[in-house]
Each structure stands twice: as C-alpha cells, then as structure tokens.
Amino acid sequence: MKTLTIGLTQSAAVSDPAANLDTAERLTREAASKGAQIICLQEMCSTLYFCRREDPDHFDLAEAIPGNTTARFASVAKELGVVIVLPLFEERATGLYHNTAAVLDADGRYLGKYRKMHIPEDPGFHEKFYFTPGDLGYRVWETACGKIGVLICWDQWYPEAARLTAMQGANVLFYPTAIGWLAEEPASIGASQHNAWETVQRGHAVANGCYVAAANRIGTEGDTKFWGQSFVANPYGEIIGKAPVDQESSLIVDLDLEQLQEFRRIWPFFRDRRIDSYAPITQRWLDSQS
Numbered sequence: 199m200k201t202l203t204i205g206l207t208q209s210a211a212v213s214d215p216a217a218n219l220d221t222a223e224r225l226t227r228e229a230a231s232k233g234a235q236i237i238c239l240q241e242m243c244s245t246l247y248f249c250r251r252e253d254p255d256h257f258d259l260a261e262a263i264p265g266n267t268t269a270r271f272a273s274v275a276k277e278l279g280v281v282i283v284l285p286l287f288e289e290r291a292t293g294l295y296h297n298t299a300a301v302l303d304a305d306g307r308y309l310g311k312y313r314k315m316h317i318p319e320d321p322g323f324h325e326k327f328y329f330t331p332g333d334l335g336y337r338v339w340e341t342a343c344g345k346i347g348v349l350i351c352w353d354q355w356y357p358e359a360a361r362l363t364a365m366q367g368a369n370v371l372f373y374p375t376a377i378g379w380l381a382e383e384p385a386s387i388g389a390s391q392h393n394a395w396e397t398v399q400r401g402h403a404v405a406n407g408c409y410v411a412a413a414n415r416i417g418t419e420g421d422t423k424f425w426g427q428s429f430v431a432n433p434y435g436e437i438i439g440k441a442p443v444d445q446e447s448s449l450i451v452d453l454d455l456e457q458l459q460e461f462r463r464i465w466p467f468f469r470d471r472r473i474d475s476y477a478p479i480t481q482r483w484l485d486s487q488s
Contacts, residue, residue: 200454200455200456202236202343202369202370203236203451203452204236204237204370204409204453205236205237205238206238206441206447206448207225207243207448208240208416208428208446208449209221209222209240209416209417209446210415210417210446211245211417212246215245218245219243219244222244222271225446226271227274228448229450232450234450235304235343236280236281236341236343236346237280238282238348239284239285239374240413240415241285241351241374243284243285245259246419247419249322249323249324249327250323250421251324252324259287260287260289260295261288263286263298263311268300271284275302275303275306276306281302281342281343283299283348283374284299284300285297285299286298286300288311288313290330295328295330296313296314296332297328297329297332298350299348301339301341303342305342309339311334312332313330313331313333314331314352315331316352317352322421325352336363338367344370344455345367345368347363347364349371349372349373351374351376353373354373354375354395354399354402355398357398360406364402364406369409369455371408372411373412373413376414377414377424377425378414378415378423379425381421381422384423396437400435400437403433407433407458407462408433408458409432409458410431411430412429414427416444426441426447428440428441433457433458434461
C-alpha cells in the first residue's frame with residue numbers, strides 16, 4: 199500500500215450509552231462513506247467522561263471485551279470493510295476495570311485489545327479510582343490496512359510509550375482521547391495546555407518516523423469543556439488534518455506511506471539509538487551524584 203486513508207470521529211456524549219453507541223456507529227459509517235480504511239473512535243465512546251468525580255455506581259457502565267459492543271462493531275467493520283479502533287470501559291472482573299480499546303479488522307475479526315497503561319489523577323480526571331493500569335504491554339496489530347499501534351489519552355505524554363509501540367513496526371499511532379479544560383482554565387492557561395498536548399504528539403511522530411492520530415471528544419460535561427480538535431500529524435510533525443473545536447466530525451485524512459519510508463531512510467533514528475546507554479530510563483528518578 200502506498201497510501202492509507204484514516205478517519206477520526208469526535209462527538210459530544212450523553213448519559214445514555216445506547217445513544218452514544220448509535221452516534222459512534224453513525225460516524226463510523228460516515229467516515230467509511232468518505233473513504234476511511236481505518237477508523238478510530240474517541241476514548242470511552244459509549245459513556246460520558248464519568249471520571250470527573252468518584253462514584254462507585256459508574257462501575258455499572260463497564261462491559262466485557264470482547265462482548266456485545268465489540269460484536270456489534272465487528273459486524274459493522276465486516277459490512278463496511280474497514281478497521282475499527284473501539285475504545286470502551288472494560289470490566290475484567292468485579293472490582294477490576296480497565297480503560298481499553300479493542301481492535302477490529304476489516305473482515306470483522308477481533309484482533310485484540312490495548313489497556314491504558316498510564317492512569318492520571320488530577321482535578322476533574324479521577325481515573326485512578328476507576329481504572330487498573332494496563333498489563334498487556336504496548337501492542338501493534340497487523341490489520342488488513344497495515345500495522346497500527348493504539349495508546350490511550352494520558353499515554354500521549356510519555357515518549358517511552360510511543361517509542362515502544364513504534365519499535366514494533368507501527369506506521370500509525372492512534373490515541374483515543376478525552377481531554378479538555380476545566381471551567382477556570384481557558385482564559386488563563388488553556389491555549390498553552392492545548393499547545394503542549396498537540397506539540398508532544400507531533401514530537402512522537404517525528405521521533406518515531408510515523409503518523410500520529412488523536413481522536414478527542416467535544417461538548418461540556420460538568421465543569422469540563424472538551425476541546426475537540428482531533429488531528430493527524432505526519433512524520434515531520436506537520437498537522438495534515440484537524441477537526442473543529444466544538445463540532446461533531448468524522449475527520450478524513452490521507453496518509454502517504456511512501457513518505458514514511460523516505461523519512462525513516464533520511465533520518466534513521468532507530469539506527470542511531472544508543473541502546474547501551476539507556477538502562478537508567480527504567481528508574482523512577484536519577485538522584486544527583488555527590
């Protein structure tokens with residue numbers, strides 16, 4: 199394949215999971231009708247972002263993966279002939295939950311899942327209450343449309359996660375996301391926060407010679423306004439497609455895979471890595487030597 203067309207969906211969530219899944223399917227079909235071959239939905243696409251506060255009742259929203267929702271979207275994937283990245287709230291066992299994304303191939307096969315590795319705990323983002331850190335490692339799937347890696351939201355800030363995924367041959371890193379501003383932030387540091395979020399992911403694309411695609415949500419939930427702006431960056435870190443701030447969207451972007459190959463040959467970062475010098479990266483912190 200010389201080219202690949204991907205789709206990112208973004209929408210506002212409501213309290214009814216069934217309605218959210220209907221929206222997700224509608225946008226998936228819309229993206230496929232525009233030519234998308236791989237379609238990535240937003241983080242926890244079936245629910246509101248309930249992590250704004252700690253409430254045990256929200257565990258009732260979790261579901262098995264694979265399960266009914268993956269079966270539904272596997273049928274959609276097969277019907278449309280597209281690959282789908284489907285992020286859901288996973289119930290592994292009673293009292294054991296993960297923030298997870300299932301990967302469905304273009305023939306409807308369930309290829310596997312990625313469990314979010316980095317779990318944040320911040321005002322309005324109380325994810326440690328709900329999610330157990332992932333234990334499946336960083337994964338890449340050989341889909342009908344090529345090799346892809348999937349990471350989730352807070353993973354976006356960690357170059358180690360992008361590197362370990364790209365090192366397995368991923369041509370595209372998909373980041374399903376739910377990120378936005380708290381009510382008091384947009385007027386003060388909102389623009390800076392968004393710039394940091396976008397810039398770090400563009401850096402992952404450059405450092406790993408791959409495409410990066412982040413699918414965010416929109417709308418206001420409680421004190422949180424999600425900033426949308428799902429985007430795709432090429433291996434030079436250039437943004438080659440971006441969705442609006444506050445509009446439902448199925449963003450379609452064409453990727454030049456030959457450019458990816460050319461980039462990796464001209465800037466062979468993987469060749470020049472000094473792996474003999476990186477052992478300290480597995481430590482929490484490096485104290486100063488006296």
